[in-house]
Amino acid sequence: MKQKPIEEGYFKIKEDGTPVLIGSYSAAADVHYFPIRKQCPITEEPVETVELPVEGILYSWTYVYMPMMGSAKMGTAGHGVGQIDLPNGVRVQANIEGEKGDWTIGMKMKLQALPIKTVGDTELCTFGYAPA
Amino acid sequence: MIDDVYVIGVGMHEFQKMSPPVRDMAYVAGKAALSDAGIKFKDVGALYNGYIGGGMLEGISYAKDFGLTNVPITHVENASATGSCCFRQAVKSVQSGDTEIAMALGFDDMIKMGMGMMKAMMGETPKIEQIVLPAAFFAMWATRRMHEYGTTEETFAKIAAKNWNHARLNPYAQRRADHEVTVEEVLASKPVAYPHTSKMACAAGGGAACAILGNKKMAEKYANGRPLVKVTGSQSKSEHYTPGHVFLGAVVGPGDLTKVTTKALYEKTGVGPKDLSFVHVHDAFPIEELMYYELMGICEEGEGDRLVAEGATSIGGRIPFSTDGGLTARGHPGGPTGLAQVWDATQQLRGEAGDRQVEGANIGMIQMMGAGSICIMHMLQREG
Numbered sequence: 001m002k003q004k005p006i007e008e009g010y011f012k013i014k015e016d017g018t019p020v021l022i023g024s025y026s027a028a029a030d031v032h033y034f035p036i037r038k039q040c041p042i043t044e045e046p047v048e049t050v051e052l053p054v055e056g057i058l059y060s061w062t063y064v065y066m067p068m069m070g071s072a073k074m075g076t077a078g079h080g081v082g083q084i085d086l087p088n089g090v091r092v093q094a095n096i097e098g099e100k101g102d103w104t105i106g107m108k109m110k111l112q113a114l115p116i117k118t119v120g121d122t123e124l125c126t127f128g129y130a131p132a
Numbered sequence: 133m134i135d136d137v138y139v140i141g142v143g144m145h146e147f148q149k150m151s152p153p154v155r156d157m158a159y160v161a162g163k164a165a166l167s168d169a170g171i172k173f174k175d176v177g178a179l180y181n182g183y184i185g186g187g188m189l190e191g192i193s194y195a196k197d198f199g200l201t202n203v204p205i206t207h208v209e210n211a212s213a214t215g216s217c218c219f220r221q222a223v224k225s226v227q228s229g230d231t232e233i234a235m236a237l238g239f240d241d242m243i244k245m246g247m248g249m250m251k252a253m254m255g256e257t258p259k260i261e262q263i264v265l266p267a268a269f270f271a272m273w274a275t276r277r278m279h280e281y282g283t284t285e286e287t288f289a290k291i292a293a294k295n296w297n298h299a300r301l302n303p304y305a306q307r308r309a310d311h312e313v314t315v316e317e318v319l320a321s322k323p324v325a326y327p328h329t330s331k332m333a334c335a336a337g338g339g340a341a342c343a344i345l346g347n348k349k350m351a352e353k354y355a356n357g358r359p360l361v362k363v364t365g366s367q368s369k370s371e372h373y374t375p376g377h378v379f380l381g382a383v384v385g386p387g388d389l390t391k392v393t394t395k396a397l398y399e400k401t402g403v404g405p406k407d408l409s410f411v412h413v414h415d416a417f418p419i420e421e422l423m424y425y426e427l428m429g430i431c432e433e434g435e436g437d438r439l440v441a442e443g444a445t446s447i448g449g450r451i452p453f454s455t456d457g458g459l460t461a462r463g464h465p466g467g468p469t470g471l472a473q474v475w476d477a478t479q480q481l482r483g484e485a486g487d488r489q490v491e492g493a494n495i496g497m498i499q500m501m502g503a504g505s506i507c508i509m510h511m512l513q514r515e516g
Binding site: 006007010031033034035037041042059060061062063064065066081082083085089091092093094095100105116126127 | 258259260263264265267268269271272273274275276279322323324325326327373375376377378379380381384
């Protein structure tokens with residue numbers, strides 16, 4: 001089945017099925033951002049669009065005891081959410097795969113495409129992380 | 133022209149889970165504040181309406197219930213900080229000399245707002261910005277805090293139980309338990325987002341609150357033998373960049389936004405943390421209140437847990453927080469929340485807070501956050 005992001009501009013799914021986040025880099029501040037910024041929020045200088053590293057370290061996590069967000073089903077009794085620090089300084093807030101007890105602060109996490117809805121032969125995905 | 137500004141009247145409609153129409157609550161709170169001040173609506177020179185939900189021009193429509201007086205009306209919205217922002221605009225209006233009396237009126241029904249949002253989202257593909265819930269954002273603060281400082285779930289439960297028990301003394305609070313709420317009871321309530329439980333989460337509901345501001349001449353004219361309540365400082369800040377800044381989510385923003393805003397307020401007023409009689413904060417979850425103890429300089433970094441263990445932030449303690457029950461138990465309808473803080477602070481400083489009175493209350497500090505990205509703070513001081 002084909003996969004595509006539920007919304008454009010945050011991440012893309014490559015030909016081989018691997019997802020990658022799209023962010024911004026400010027050369028003036030030497031700072032990366034996610035999601036894309038219109039300009040550098042520190043220097044007000046232009047930014048360039050870049051792909052961000054797919055692996056990072058779990059900074060914090062929680063388990064939300066609700067399996068749904070609107071029409072999107074997440075988990076069975078609930079779903080995990082984490083903050084992941086990428087090696088370039090970006091902190092991403094996203095869903096994380098697994099159940100309560102699966103996560104430890106400091107563990108390595110890898111970006112995943114998480115299907116939340118099927119339309120015809122296409123899975124619409126958000127992005128998230130799973131223990132690497 | 134810079135005038136000194138005073139709170140000359142406050143009023144509330146009870147915060148409730150099942151509340152009457154918002155329009156009715158707004159009228160009750162507004163009339164209560166006008167009556168408390170001893171004035172008529174025709175005396176008001178500017179009206180600021182604060183609401184998050186509701187339709188277009190709702191505030192203008194509701195104002196007609198008070199009278200048709202040519203008064204300028206402005207709608208203010210700043211997420212959870214809506215009521216505080218409304219109050220700040222009214223303060224500025226009087227301070228600038230534009231008017232002698234201004235009215236800040238907040239009203240909302242968070243439950244109806246939430247149902248409307250969920251209904252709109254059902255069947256729709258969710259937006260990436262909406263997928264991480266506000267409850268998750270605050271819970272991740274808590275998990276990180278536990279990792280860094282060894283904070284326990286019991287500490288969070290103690291803060292929540294304290295606020296539930298403060299609310300028992302507030303006739304307008306949404307959650308008024310018929311018994312002393314225990315730490316065990318808070319921990320045993322339904323889990324929401326680890327480590328937070330439902331009794332730690334702010335109470336969503338409906339309500340309205342109002343504050344009327346005046347210059348010194350008006351404050352003295354309508355004092356009616358009561359001490360004056362002066363607004364000695366007003367600060368509002370949005371985010372600044374910090375390493376690890378989070379940009380994506382319903383609630384984002386660096387924790388130390390409160391530190392920066394508090395510092396500016398302390399500098400402007402010449403007041404320090406040791407001078408404070410009580411504090412109101414945006415305690416949507418207890419991790420916030422715990423963090424604010426430290427970010428406001430009430431104690432050193434990492435010492436907040438000890439403050440809780442000692443009971444220092446309870447009424448009767450060294451520095452009571454959320455004396456009306458806070459967002460946890462007084463409730464958080466949205467627009468009126470920051471104005472409910474002003475209602476309690478004014479009663480405290482006048483010595484009219486009854487069973488929840490902080491002895492010798494002289495200076496109160498009030499803080500609200502809006503979507504984690506806006507911090508609005510005020511300093512109120514008793515005069516006379």
